Amino acid sequence: MARTDLPRFTVPSLTPEEGARTAVILQDRLNALNDLALTLKHIHWNVVGPHFIAVHEMLDPQVEAVRAMVDAVAERIATLGVPPRGTPGALVAERTWDDYSIGRAGAIEHLGALDTVYQGVISAHRAAAEETEEIDTVTGDLLVGHLHELELFHWFVRAHLESSGGALSTEGSTTEKGSAAQAGAKARSTGAKTKSAGGKK
Numbered sequence: 419m420a421r422t423d424l425p426r427f428t429v430p431s432l433t434p435e436e437g438a439r440t441a442v443i444l445q446d447r448l449n450a451l452n453d454l455a456l457t458l459k460h461i462h463w464n465v466v467g468p469h470f471i472a473v474h475e476m477l478d479p480q481v482e483a484v485r486a487m488v489d490a491v492a493e494r495i496a497t498l499g500v501p502p503r504g505t506p507g508a509l510v511a512e513r514t515w516d517d518y519s520i521g522r523a524g525a526i527e528h529l530g531a532l533d534t535v536y537q538g539v540i541s542a543h544r545a546a547a548e549e550t551e552e553i554d555t556v557t558g559d560l561l562v563g564h565l566h567e568l569e570l571f572h573w574f575v576r577a578h579l580e581s582s583g584g585a586l587s588t589e590g591s592t593t594e595k596g597s598a599a600q601a602g603a604k605a606r607s608t609g610a611k612t613k614s615a616g617g618k619k
């Protein structure tokens with residue numbers, strides 16, 4: 419029986435099966451990037467505390483860049499002959515991860531959680547880039563281009579969590595809440611040490 423999920427046409431030199439497989443990989447990336455853009459705005463609105471403005475303003479260029487990635491991925495899916503699904507309902511139904519789990523919180527807590535978010539998005543993006551490289555180098559190239567920016571943004575986040583010795587306060591954590599708690603605790607203990615060192619003068 420003929421497959422009904424195959425595109426009637428796809429880009430030259432790919433088979434309909436290859437076009438369909440590439441689109442499936444890209445749909446998952448479309449969901450992840452749409453989710454990331456919304457999560458970054460959610461943090462932009464919910465960050466509080468002394469570092470509010472630095473984090474609030476750092477995030478908007480990331481939102482803009484990620485939205486551009488969303489558009490490029492959706493248009494690549496359409497170019498491959500497959501309709502991209504861009505509605506919130508489709509995103510929630512298809513995603514394999516949970517909603518961002520932190521509401522109003524301090525800058526360091528959100529940055530700790532965002533470290534975990536970027537780890538997840540980048541790891542999956544790299545896996546998608548590797549898989550598409552074999553089927554469709556143009557899609558692979560698109561995803562690698564995103565990784566240049568996503569990994570830079572991840573460094574911006576991690577630079578806030580890094581000690582002068584090069585250790586990350588979120589080291590070993592795999593959950594947003596765990597990373598937020600670890601980053602917050604580390605910042606408080608460093609702050610307390612600085613205070614007591616200052617008090618001795």
Ligand SMILES: [Fe+2]
Nearest residue numbers: 462463474478
């Ligand atoms: Fe804003």
